[in-house]
Amino acid sequence: MSEHLLSKYSNKFVSRWLILAVDVIIVSLSFVIANVLRHNFHINAINGEIVGRQFLFMLYIRLGCFFYFRSYTGIIRHTSIEDAILLLKTISLSSFVAGTLSLIIRYIYGFDTPYYVPFSILGIDYFICLFLLVSSRFLVKSIYESLIVELKASKNVLIYGAGYSGLITKNVLLNDKIKGYHILGFIDDNQAKVNKTIEGIRVYSREEAVDKFLGQDIEDIDVIVAIKKITPSAKRQISDFFLEKGIVVKALPPVEKWVNGEFSVNQIHNVKIEDLLERDSIEINNQLIGKEVDGRVIMVTGAAGSIGSEIVRQLLRYFPAKIVLIDQAESTLYDLEFEIKKLIPNNTTIQIAIGDVSDKVRMSRIFRASRPHLVFHAAAYKHVPMMENNPYEAIKVNIIGTRIIAELSAEFGAIKFVMVSTDKAVNPTNVMGATKRVAEMYTQSMNYVSGVNTKYIATRFGNVLGSNGSVIPLFKRQIEQGGPITVTHPEITRYFMTIPEACQLVLEAGTMGNGGEVFVFDMGEPIKITDLAKKMITLSGLREGKDILIEYSGLRPGEKLYEELLNNNENTLSTHHPKIMCAKVVTPSFGVMEIVLDELERLLYEGNNRELIGQIKSIVPEYISNNSIYEELDKVKIQ
Numbered sequence: 001m002s003e004h005l006l007s008k009y010s011n012k013f014v015s016r017w018l019i020l021a022v023d024v025i026i027v028s029l030s031f032v033i034a035n036v037l038r039h040n041f042h043i044n045a046i047n048g049e050i051v052g053r054q055f056l057f058m059l060y061i062r063l064g065c066f067f068y069f070r071s072y073t074g075i076i077r078h079t080s081i082e083d084a085i086l087l088l089k090t091i092s093l094s095s096f097v098a099g100t101l102s103l104i105i106r107y108i109y110g111f112d113t114p115y116y117v118p119f120s121i122l123g124i125d126y127f128i129c130l131f132l133l134v135s136s137r138f139l140v141k142s143i144y145e146s147l148i149v150e151l152k153a154s155k156n157v158l159i160y161g162a163g164y165s166g167l168i169t170k171n172v173l174l175n176d177k178i179k180g181y182h183i184l185g186f187i188d189d190n191q192a193k194v195n196k197t198i199e200g201i202r203v204y205s206r207e208e209a210v211d212k213f214l215g216q217d218i219e220d221i222d223v224i225v226a227i228k229k230i231t232p233s234a235k236r237q238i239s240d241f242f243l244e245k246g247i248v249v250k251a252l253p254p255v256e257k258w259v260n261g262e263f264s265v266n267q268i269h270n271v272k273i274e275d276l277l278e279r280d281s282i283e284i285n286n287q288l289i290g291k292e293v294d295g296r297v298i299m300v301t302g303a304a305g306s307i308g309s310e311i312v313r314q315l316l317r318y319f320p321a322k323i324v325l326i327d328q329a330e331s332t333l334y335d336l337e338f339e340i341k342k343l344i345p346n347n348t349t350i351q352i353a354i355g356d357v358s359d360k361v362r363m364s365r366i367f368r369a370s371r372p373h374l375v376f377h378a379a380a381y382k383h384v385p386m387m388e389n390n391p392y393e394a395i396k397v398n399i400i401g402t403r404i405i406a407e408l409s410a411e412f413g414a415i416k417f418v419m420v421s422t423d424k425a426v427n428p429t430n431v432m433g434a435t436k437r438v439a440e441m442y443t444q445s446m447n448y449v450s451g452v453n454t455k456y457i458a459t460r461f462g463n464v465l466g467s468n469g470s471v472i473p474l475f476k477r478q479i480e481q482g483g484p485i486t487v488t489h490p491e492i493t494r495y496f497m498t499i500p501e502a503c504q505l506v507l508e509a510g511t512m513g514n515g516g517e518v519f520v521f522d523m524g525e526p527i528k529i530t531d532l533a534k535k536m537i538t539l540s541g542l543r544e545g546k547d548i549l550i551e552y553s554g555l556r557p558g559e560k561l562y563e564e565l566l567n568n569n570e571n572t573l574s575t576h577h578p579k580i581m582c583a584k585v586v587t588p589s590f591g592v593m594e595i596v597l598d599e600l601e602r603l604l605y606e607g608n609n610r611e612l613i614g615q616i617k618s619i620v621p622e623y624i625s626n627n628s629i630y631e632e633l634d635k636v637k638i639q
Helices: 002-013 016-038 047-067 081-109 120-149 164-174 205-211 232-243 272-275 286-293 305-317 330-343 360-370 384-389 391-413 430-449 471-480 499-512 528-540 591-606 607-620 631-638
Strands: 152-158 178-188 200-203 219-226 248-251 297-301 323-327 349-354 372-377 416-420 455-460 464-465 485-487 496-498 516-522 550-552 571-574 578-582
Touching: 002 516, 016 047, 047 120, 081 120, 152 205, 152 455, 164 178, 178 205, 200 205, 219 232, 232 528, 248 528, 272 455, 272 499, 286 305, 286 499, 297 305, 297 360, 305 323, 305 330, 323 430, 330 349, 330 430, 349 607, 360 391, 372 391, 372 471, 372 499, 372 516, 372 607, 384 391, 384 430, 391 416, 391 430, 416 499, 430 455, 430 591, 430 607, 471 528, 485 528, 496 499, 496 528, 499 516, 499 550, 499 578, 528 550, 591 607, 607 631
Parallel strands: 152 178, 152 219, 178 200, 219 248, 297 323, 297 372, 323 349, 372 416, 416 455, 455 516, 464 496, 485 550
Antiparallel strands: 516 578, 571 578
8 A cells, every 4th residue: 555655656746747847957956066077166267147058058958859759757766777878868869968058159259258168078978978867867766766675574485496397487577566575585406406596595405494583474475486397296295295394385377378488476286286286198099080970960968067078079180070069058058069169170160959868758859959979978966965764766867867878879870989988986885986886887788789890998086176166165264264174084085186187098099999998197196185185275375273264074875985996896907098998897688787777767766865775786796885874774784
């Protein structure tokens, strides 16, 4: 507020006429000093009347050049080298004009004329006047900036990276006009740079910086990671190190967003939790995917969802002839259609189809009209507690809906059917996971049906960052509301991956699959949800336990502490992609699956939840309910 007032009133009172008046005073002073120096400080030797006339002669010429170049119109607090050059031009021209006119006057009127200014005085006056005019502007600028720094709240900063990006970051921060920054030092892992200084700022090792500065109030210290080319794993390791100590970590914008090789301080942002969880980028075989997709008709169910919409975005890069988007959520489907309009290639058409995958009549009409070559089936209910309380809808959409889409894919000659599954289908403890496992089993069994040429493939992955209903958006909302953050259990862990990663897996599976595979992604180590919450609190500039509390609400119905990618009867085979494995699953015959699903459809009409869940438990023996009303059925099964 104070610096805003200073800026406001400096504009009001330091007007161009005041600057011109100061310039006139400087011109007068420099001429007097030039005469004193010319006469070796013998004041009595100076003829006041002659000097007065010479001064008026010089003043008129200086004023004329001031008005010509408008050197007095600049904003003093923003004085730059360009302003100094403009003053150089102004004083040089005026001195040249004065010298030329003096020669002409001397030639016409002789040496006795009072308007002749000796070249010695002109030369001395030139350098004094130029120096005083330029230095006065930079002096005012310096005083102004000193006042601003005093009024601005100062922020202590450690810059991680003593290279080119680190130097740019330092200069951007120090030149910021809004907020004051105090650069404590650089941090660098290169021992050759440690203990040296760069532009007057010392370079520390990571450990030395922590020992030296962590004793201060750490709330006032930011660490800015300023390394131009840094891998996600390296950024994650650096960020985790400081977040554990309660220090906020910030990062530079991507290089492609720098303007003319630089960036503004507003572009420096807090490291996002997604950055800390994201692994090194996955390399996919774009050529194979392009060959599979180019010129073909693709159908995506659940197209308005987090996974389905990203699949659509990525498919557009490979020039399909047509993409059919199916979803029952009209608003989000409309938003997706509007978003991708600018991404659609010239030879690609988009068909929007509102419909429920469990509506066989509606789906049949869509298949008959489009006859897709590839089907990516992402439509499903996925929220564990909600599906635990609504098993009818979970079974109708996740199982029967998948059956309908899978059978129509065979009927209308689709080349491949790729199902999006979940790690919750492994040793399921909830209705949602169990329904996805049944869907896996049914689609896998269709690979062995005589006369069916469609290849059925499934992909399993864990929680998707930023997807609808995922934990990170929930935590962000809770932090914005002042807390508390609710975690179900202090020991609960989950696997995480980004939406683009998940969709790359689906596309890669559709390329490499030959039918019958369940592809599993190498998701690294599971992450403790409590640790995730603590990192998000620190990244928000808050303190866990003081500003934001973490509360434990207990496991929700159907929820388990640890997710798995394989059950006890499964193992994996490697593929040509190091991040993708193929699970060897036990799949019942199509005849058996057809009988049990027919029975499930019959039970759906009766609407008895206990009988529905009992039937699923008979299909998936490893389905053991956890923290659920359906645990009673497991006791009956054991007896």
